[in-house]
Amino acid sequence: MEENQNLEENTYSQEEVDRITQESIESVLKEVQYDESKVQGWINAICEKVTQQLIELGKPYKYIVHCMIMQRNGAGAFVTTSQWWDTVADGQIIISWPKDKQAKQEQQKNTLHCICSVFAVSMI
Amino acid sequence: MLKKPQQQNQEYQIKPKPREKFKSSKCRELIQEILQQKLKTGSYQDVTTQSKDIAENIKNRLKQQYTVTSRYKFIVHVLIGQQRGQGVRVGSKCFWDYDTDMCVSETFINDSLFCLVTVYAVYLY
Numbered sequence: 001m002e003e004n005q006n007l008e009e010n011t012y013s014q015e016e017v018d019r020i021t022q023e024s025i026e027s028v029l030k031e032v033q034y035d036e037s038k039v040q041g042w043i044n045a046i047c048e049k050v051t052q053q054l055i056e057l058g059k060p061y062k063y064i065v066h067c068m069i070m071q072r073n074g075a076g077a078f079v080t081t082s083q084w085w086d087t088v089a090d091g092q093i094i095i096s097w098p099k100d101k102q103a104k105q106e107q108q109k110n111t112l113h114c115i116c117s118v119f120a121v122s123m124i
Numbered sequence: 125m126l127k128k129p130q131q132q133n134q135e136y137q138i139k140p141k142p143r144e145k146f147k148s149s150k151c152r153e154l155i156q157e158i159l160q161q162k163l164k165t166g167s168y169q170d171v172t173t174q175s176k177d178i179a180e181n182i183k184n185r186l187k188q189q190y191t192v193t194s195r196y197k198f199i200v201h202v203l204i205g206q207q208r209g210q211g212v213r214v215g216s217k218c219f220w221d222y223d224t225d226m227c228v229s230e231t232f233i234n235d236s237l238f239c240l241v242t243v244y245a246v247y248l249y
Contacts, residue, residue: 039213047217055219062220064244066201068212075208078171082179084187085197085246092199119199121220121246 012059012120017093021118024049025097034071034111043067050118064119072111079115089122138249139224144194146226146245154185155241159232167236168206175202175239182243199244207237214240221247 028045032038047065054063070077079094097114140146158181166174179202186198205212218227224247232239 034211036211039211040215043213043215047215051217051219062218062225062246064199064216064218064220064246066214066216066242068203068214070205070212071210073208073210075206075210076168076171077203077205077212078175080175080179080202080204082176082183082200082202083198084183085199086248090197115203117201119244121197121199123249 010060010122010124011089012057012061012091014091014093016057017054017091017118017120018095020053021050021093021095021116022097024053025095025114025116029069029097029112029114031109032112034069039069043069046114046116050116054118054120059120060123061120062123064121066117066119068113068115070113070115072113077113077115079117081117083119086122089124091120093118140195140247145224146190146196146247148226148228150189151186151228151243151245152230154189155182155228155230155243156232158182158185159230159239159241163232163234163237163239166234168204171204171237175204178202178239178241182241186243195248197246197248199246201242201244203240203242205238207233207235212238216242218244 024046028042046067050065051063081092094117098110158178162174162178179200182200183198190196226245229240229242
């Protein structure tokens with residue numbers, strides 16, 4: 001029983017990370033237009049926000065946040081990942097923003113794409 | 125009386141030995157080699173299979189180089205985008221052990237696409 005509890009304390013929840021990443025991107029990129037000189041700052045802000053909140057979860061994990069922002073002009077982009085790790089303890093999340101539904105609604109307004117991948121690697 | 129813990133001549137490995145450490149230059153060569161091989165005549169059409177192929181290939185080669193005895197975990201991230209003159213910027217932030225963990229990234233560009241491969245090597249204590 002105790003062991004189970006320990007396990008729960010030490011593993012992170014996928015939903016939590018998903019929420020954190022989603023919110024961080026939303027807060028930074030909402031209602032902005034693509035601007036080459038500002039993109040660097042946005043990426044920095046997103047990565048900083050996500051890692052900060054992940055660390056605050058206080059789990060024994062190492063985190064990697066990878067963020068790409070691309071100007072929207074009809075060009076496509078594709079992300080693939082491949083890992084060699086502990087499939088039970090470790091986890092990854094890839095979030096693309098804006099979501100398909102949102103994109104359709106605000107097609108005119110959006111001038112950028114963002115793809116954010118978060119990897120959590122267990123230390124134990 | 126409490127028994128004194130027996131002193132055993134045991135060594136615990138908490139850091140990779142220098143020769144076991146992840147070598148970024150070697151990895152860089154490997155990535156570049158595979159990218160040249162796969163994407164030299166590549167176009168953006170068949171990118172889904174292509175990128176999967178690249179990621180799996182790099183991972184398998186790394187697995188061969190660092191056998192089961194090494195305690196590195198590998199993450200291979202492949203990003204392929206269509207080349208249409210748009211602006212792109214990529215950044216990553218890592219929360220890890222600076223001494224043992226490593227990150228390598230390489231790019232490849234041709235007329236129709238750009239490809240960015242990032243490999244993260246994370247040490248398991």
